[in-house]
Amino acid sequence: MKALLRSFLALALLAQLTVLPQRVAAQTPVAADTTHKYQNPAGVSAAGRKSFFKSKGFRATIVPALLIGYGASTIYGNGLYSSYQAKHAIRSEFGTYRSHIDDYLQWAPYLEIPAVLLGGVESRNDRLNLALVVAKSELIMLGSVYIVKTLSHIQRPDSSNHLSFPSGHTAQAFLAASIVHAEFRDKSQWYGVGAYALATSVAAFRMINNKHWQSDVVAGAGFGILSAHLAYLSHRNRWGRxxxxxxxxxxxxxxxxxxxxxxxxxxxxxxx
Structure with a gap:
C-alpha cells in the first residue's frame, strides 16, 4: 500500500509541475538591419532566440510525455513497478471493495470553476473563451483516448473488454484539473492543488474498482493534461477581443x- 500511495503522490506532484505557456510582454520593435538582411531576415539576434527547452511547446508537453511514457512502460508486468505489482498491492489492501464514486468525481474539478467565479475571483479568460477552451480540450481528449484505446487493445483487469489503455475517466479528471489550474493559478495555487487532488482520487478509484491498470491511469493523466495544453496553445482567435x-x-x-x-x-x- 505504501508503494501505491507513493505512486499517487508522484502523479499529483508531476501534475503540479505542469507549467502552461505564459503571456510574454510585448517589446518595442527593433529597426531592421538592412546590411545583414540576408543573414538574419527576421532581424532577431541569435542570442535573443529562446532555446528549445524554454519554448512553449516543450514546457507544455514534457510532463504529459513523461506520464504517458511511464504508463506505457509499465503495461502488464513490464517496467519499474509494473501494473501487475500495483494490482497485487491494491487487491491485498482493498479486497473486493467497489464504488461508483469515480463516475461522478471525474467531473468534480469542473465544479470549482463556477464556485470560484461566483466567489468573485476572475479567471484568466473571459466566459466565452473559457467555454471555447473547454470544448476544444474535450474534443482533443475524447478523440485521442478513443483512438489509442482501439489501437492498443489492452484487456481490462476485470476482463470486461479490451479498451483499458488509457483510462478515460482519469484523462477527463486531469483535463478538468489542468483547466482549473491554468485559469486560477495567478490568484492562488490552491485551486489547482484541490483540482489535482480530486483527479488523483479518480485514478485511485479506477484501480480499486478493478477497471484499470496502473499503466492506464498514469497515461490517462498524461492525455488529459496534454489535451488541455494543446487547447491553450492553439487558442489564438479570442472572440470579442x-x-x-x-x-x-x-x-x-x-x-x-x-x-x-x-x-x-x-x-x-x-x-x-
Whole structure:
C-alpha cells in the first residue's frame, strides 16, 4: 500500500509541475538591419532566440510525455513497478471493495470553476473563451483516448473488454484539473492543488474498482493534461477581443435583439 500511495503522490506532484505557456510582454520593435538582411531576415539576434527547452511547446508537453511514457512502460508486468505489482498491492489492501464514486468525481474539478467565479475571483479568460477552451480540450481528449484505446487493445483487469489503455475517466479528471489550474493559478495555487487532488482520487478509484491498470491511469493523466495544453496553445482567435500580432483585422461577436427579428448575433470585422 505504501508503494501505491507513493505512486499517487508522484502523479499529483508531476501534475503540479505542469507549467502552461505564459503571456510574454510585448517589446518595442527593433529597426531592421538592412546590411545583414540576408543573414538574419527576421532581424532577431541569435542570442535573443529562446532555446528549445524554454519554448512553449516543450514546457507544455514534457510532463504529459513523461506520464504517458511511464504508463506505457509499465503495461502488464513490464517496467519499474509494473501494473501487475500495483494490482497485487491494491487487491491485498482493498479486497473486493467497489464504488461508483469515480463516475461522478471525474467531473468534480469542473465544479470549482463556477464556485470560484461566483466567489468573485476572475479567471484568466473571459466566459466565452473559457467555454471555447473547454470544448476544444474535450474534443482533443475524447478523440485521442478513443483512438489509442482501439489501437492498443489492452484487456481490462476485470476482463470486461479490451479498451483499458488509457483510462478515460482519469484523462477527463486531469483535463478538468489542468483547466482549473491554468485559469486560477495567478490568484492562488490552491485551486489547482484541490483540482489535482480530486483527479488523483479518480485514478485511485479506477484501480480499486478493478477497471484499470496502473499503466492506464498514469497515461490517462498524461492525455488529459496534454489535451488541455494543446487547447491553450492553439487558442489564438479570442472572440470579442482585439487580436494581437498579424491577422485579418479586428473582429467582434456581439449578441443582439430586435423586436421584429428576435435574438441573433452580430459579427463585426474591421480590416487592417
Amino acid at each position: 482585439k487580436p494581437g500580432g498579424r491577422g485579418i483585422g479586428e473582429t467582434s461577436l456581439v449578441p443582439v435583439w430586435t423586436p421584429a427579428g428576435g435574438m441573433g448575433v452580430c459579427f463585426n470585422w474591421r480590416p487592417k
